[in-house]
Amino acid sequence: MDNLDYIENFFTGEPGADRTREFEERLLSDPAFAEEVAFYLTALHTSREASRLAKIEQFKEIYRKNRTTGPSPVRKLVFYIAAAAVVADEYPNVPELSAIR
């Protein structure tokens, strides 16, 4: 775990020339350390991908729900016509609304 902390500090901070050289030397001379660095980056990407997939599933659910329960264009039209009819009834003296009445 100490190595993971060290690796994370290297990638998230702004390592100077000395720290970068030390990091590179360890990568080239210590296969177990190189493996941990590779694991850290692979795990970061895998976690990111898992999170992305979970969000997409959440979006899929919303999209599916809206497709089945959202107002269809015909239902929307019915709503607008009904609303217009109410307005037309309220204002019987407006000649422009006679067609709707």
Added chain:
Amino acid sequence: MDSAGSIRYSDQEIIEQLRQSGIDKRRSEEELFNRFSYFVREGMTKHALSEDESFNAYSDTILAALENIRNTHFEARASLKTYLFQIFHNKCVDLLRKRTTNKNSVHRPETISDRLMHISDSARSVVQKLIDQADWSRLREKLNEMEEKCRQLLMFWGENYTDKEIASFLQYKTADVVKTTRLRCLDRLRKLYKVE
């Protein structure tokens, strides 16, 4: 209110809510997703994509926008609609290009190569070789098998949330506690991954 009877937030309200944590944030993510979900149909008609492809392009658009809004790369110089449409259009074009070129390529974002940019070519190639040999599906499987708390921590980390933000989402006392717990989870994942 819109014709479906729900409250219609302004761009600014959505952006502010997305930059907060808590329940409002999730609601705002849904609001953003819903508001422009008609883009999916546009992707189908204008770019001749299938519904699944267009949905994926739209989902990726929303995810990219959410990240840019959160880390303030989005400066609100254009409306959300214009901004999202530009991203969506680019995603659709990318998809069309992929169709004709490398159909089987694995989706691997730039995060890995970005982080290796500052080290020498010889050191980078050592790590790159090990990454190429990694068993990605096994690692994904092991991550899914972890307990909920660890999985959540690692997924937030993958989304580039800071430990301070994660502390507020998951009600940890401090960012330092999050970091220690997160690295412990990462170590556990490494052990699970290594055990044959």
